[in-house]
C-alpha cells in the first residue's frame with residue numbers, strides 16, 4: 001500500500017535580487033510503500049535535503065504535490081503532518097537532560113496508548129538502548145548516543161513517517177555501521193515507513209528496501225539495492241553505485257542472443273540489443289573484468305592500485321576510457337583482461 005507519494009514535485013529557490021533561481025528539484029515522482037525503508041541517495045547538492053524538507057512540510061513545492069495516504073499535504077504545516085525528523089546535526093537542547101529532550105518530541109502530541117510522557121520517554125530510551133541515561137546532559141554522551149536520543153525524540157509521538165537526513169555522517173565509519181544495524185532493527189520492529197537520506201552509496205545499498213538514486217534535482221532510478229547494483233539503467237547510476245566500467249560503441253553485427261559492438265579499438269560481444277539500435281552503452285563490473293576470461297580481451301595500462309584486503313583495486317585506462325579492475329594481486333603495468341558477454345549490462349540511456 002502506498003504511504004507517501006510525490007507527484008511531479010519541482011522546487012525553485014529564488015536567489016538574490018535578480019531573476020536567477022536555483023532549480024533544486026525537477027519533476028520528482030516517488031512512491032513509498034507502507035512500512036518500507038526507502039533511501040534517497042546521490043552526491044552533494046542533488047536535492048536530497050530539499051526532497052526531505054518538502055515531505056516534512058518545511059518547504060512547499062513550486063509545482064506538484066506531496067500526498068500522505070492519498071491525501072494532499074499542500075498547506076499542511078510540519079507539526080500537523082505526523083512525521084518524525086532526524087537531522088545530521090542532532091539538534092538536541094544542551095540545557096535539557098536526555099529525558100527532557102525526548103519529552104520535547106511530545107510537545108504537539110500526547111503519547112500513544114494513553115501512557116504518560118515519562119513512561120513513553122522510558123520506552124523510547126529502552127528502544128534505542130539508552131536506558132538509565134535519562135538524567136544525563138547531551139554533552140555527557142558520545143555522538144552515536146546523541147543521535148539515538150534524537151531518534152528517540154523523533155519517534156516519541158509514534159509518527160506515521162520517519163525522515164532521516166544524513167543522520168550518521170558526522171560519526172566515524174565503525175560507529176556508523178553499528179548504528180545502521182541498530183536503526184534497521186528498530187525500523188523493522190516498529191514497521192514505520194522511513195525515508196532515509198545519504199550521499200553514501202554503500203550505506204544506501206546496505207540499509208534500504210528500495211532506493212532512489214538522485215542526480216541534479218532528478219530521479220535517475222528507483223529500485224531494490226540488488227537491481228540498482230546489478231541492473232543500473234543509466235551511466236550515472238552505474239558509475240555512482242561504484243566499480244563499474246562504462247563503454248560506448250556501435251553495433252556492427254547481430255547473432256542470436258549476442259551482438260558485436262565496435263568500441264573503437266576493439267570489438268566485443270555483449271547481450272543482444274533491440275533491432276535498430278546503433279549506438280549502445282554498457283557497463284561491466286570491476287570484478288567481471290578478469291585476467292583468466294578468454295572472451296572480449298583487451299590490454300589495460302595500469303596507473304595506480306589500492307590494497308583492499310581480500311582484493312586489489314587497480315585503476316587504468318583503455319582507449320581513453322577509465323577502467324577499474326578488482327584483482328587478487330597487485331598487477332603489472334600492462335594487464336590483459338576479458339569479460340564474458342553475459343557480464344556486460346546494457347544501459348537504457350547514456
Ligand code: ADP
Nearest residue numbers: 013015022024043044045046047048049050051
Ligand atoms: P543535497 O541535500 O542533496 O546535498 P540540497 O537539497 O541541499 O542537496 O540542495 C539542492 C540544490 O538546491 C543545491 O544546488 C543547493 O545549493 C540548492 N539550495 C538548497 N537550499 C537552498 C536555499 N534555501 N536557497 C537557495 N538554494 C538552495
Ligand code: MG
Nearest residue numbers: 045048049050
Ligand atoms: Mg543534504
